[in-house]
Amino acid sequence: MSLPSARTESFLWLAQRISAMVLAVCVTVHIATMIIAVQGGLSAAEIISRVGGSRLWLGFYLVFVTAVAIHAPIGLKSVLREMTALPMRRIELLVGLFAIVIAALGLRAAFGLYGLGGQ
Amino acid sequence: MQTDQISVSIWRGGEDGKYQTYRVPRLESQTVLDVVTYIQRELDPSLSYRFACRVGVCGSCAMTVNGKARWTCRTHVSRVADGGAITLAPLRNLPVVKDLVVDMAVFFDKWEKALGSFVGDQTRDQALAAVSPADPRRREASAGIECIGCGICYATCDVVDWNKDYLGPAAMNRAWTLINDARDVARLPRLQAIAGDNGCLGCHSQQGCVERCPKSLNPTVAIAGLKRESMKAALKGELS
Numbered sequence: 001m002s003l004p005s006a007r008t009e010s011f012l013w014l015a016q017r018i019s020a021m022v023l024a025v026c027v028t029v030h031i032a033t034m035i036i037a038v039q040g041g042l043s044a045a046e047i048i049s050r051v052g053g054s055r056l057w058l059g060f061y062l063v064f065v066t067a068v069a070i071h072a073p074i075g076l077k078s079v080l081r082e083m084t085a086l087p088m089r090r091i092e093l094l095v096g097l098f099a100i101v102i103a104a105l106g107l108r109a110a111f112g113l114y115g116l117g118g119q
Numbered sequence: 120m121q122t123d124q125i126s127v128s129i130w131r132g133g134e135d136g137k138y139q140t141y142r143v144p145r146l147e148s149q150t151v152l153d154v155v156t157y158i159q160r161e162l163d164p165s166l167s168y169r170f171a172c173r174v175g176v177c178g179s180c181a182m183t184v185n186g187k188a189r190w191t192c193r194t195h196v197s198r199v200a201d202g203g204a205i206t207l208a209p210l211r212n213l214p215v216v217k218d219l220v221v222d223m224a225v226f227f228d229k230w231e232k233a234l235g236s237f238v239g240d241q242t243r244d245q246a247l248a249a250v251s252p253a254d255p256r257r258r259e260a261s262a263g264i265e266c267i268g269c270g271i272c273y274a275t276c277d278v279v280d281w282n283k284d285y286l287g288p289a290a291m292n293r294a295w296t297l298i299n300d301a302r303d304v305a306r307l308p309r310l311q312a313i314a315g316d317n318g319c320l321g322c323h324s325q326q327g328c329v330e331r332c333p334k335s336l337n338p339t340v341a342i343a344g345l346k347r348e349s350m351k352a353a354l355k356g357e358l359s
């Protein structure tokens with residue numbers, strides 16, 4: 001069985017820790033914003049008025065989505081490796097696809113909301 | 120509450136064996152190993168188990184006692200008997216040979232894989248290395264040096280259960296003592312051997328090893344140290 005090298009696994013491990021630090025900040029901001037935003041009721045218009053056209057929010061969500069797309073697949077790799085009998089090659093393929101799907105959905109949402117602003 | 124007898128269920132046979140129950144007289148200051156020895160000498164000479172020193176030095180008599188891995192020579196019946204009953208099984212995560220005896224080969228093979236033996240470059244003609252007991256690295260090494268190789272941490276570790284290639288707490292605790300040994304010259308090959316998901320990066324820090332180690336060692340701290348050193352080596356481009 002060909003396993004990833006010690007160097008590859010070390011850098012993946014480091015990437016997961018660093019992305020976790022980024023996520024700690026992003027999730028806090030995200031949840032705080034949600035709690036504050038729903039005070040006056042939740043509406044599409046309210047979300048678009050806040051996020052749409054804002055480069056600051058676009059930047060924030062780009063960082064957020066990137067951190068999730070790095071962090072979650074590496075964790076999923078460990079879960080699949082420890083909890084299933086899937087071969088390593090198959091696991092790498094699955095989590096690679098998972099990373100692409102998360103990144104694509106997240107980036108689409110971030111750019112989509114940004115584009116809805118200022119219209 | 121002290122009864123005159125204890126009921127002892129013991130795993131008999133190999134991987135596909137079953138439990139057999141014996142009645143054993145309850146004595147004062149009786150250890151679990153005393154109980155097993157009584158059964159083998161008085162009730163059933165076909166019972167297989169391992170022991171040597173009987174005083175917590177050799178690490179041979181580890182078994183699963185009421186679901187937890189313990190050194191049986193230093194475990195008093197009064198501490199573990201659940202309503203006058205004890206269930207004894209071989210250690211988890213290791214192949215059962217027969218009854219309470221497991222094959223420890225995998226366990227020690229992993230010490231070798233983690234480069235768990237000293238590699239020096241000095242000869243007997245050179246002066247002895249001067250290592251201060253107060254040196255921080257020596258303190259790290261000393262903290263983990265008393266391992267008796269009983270396999271209790273390995274049997275307790277869930278990561279070993281999930282990933283058969285995971286090196287386990289004892290092998291990495293040993294590697295950490297050597298990485299902190301100023302006389303050892305195999306730091307990099309050792310980090311290369313343990314940096315990875317089968318090595319230190321696979322540890323979930325659940326600390327079952329810490330909770331169960333009969334010598335009160337802390338393999339989780341050793342593994343955390345290995346993680347730090349692995350990261351330094353990876354960032355310096357020393358790992359391949």
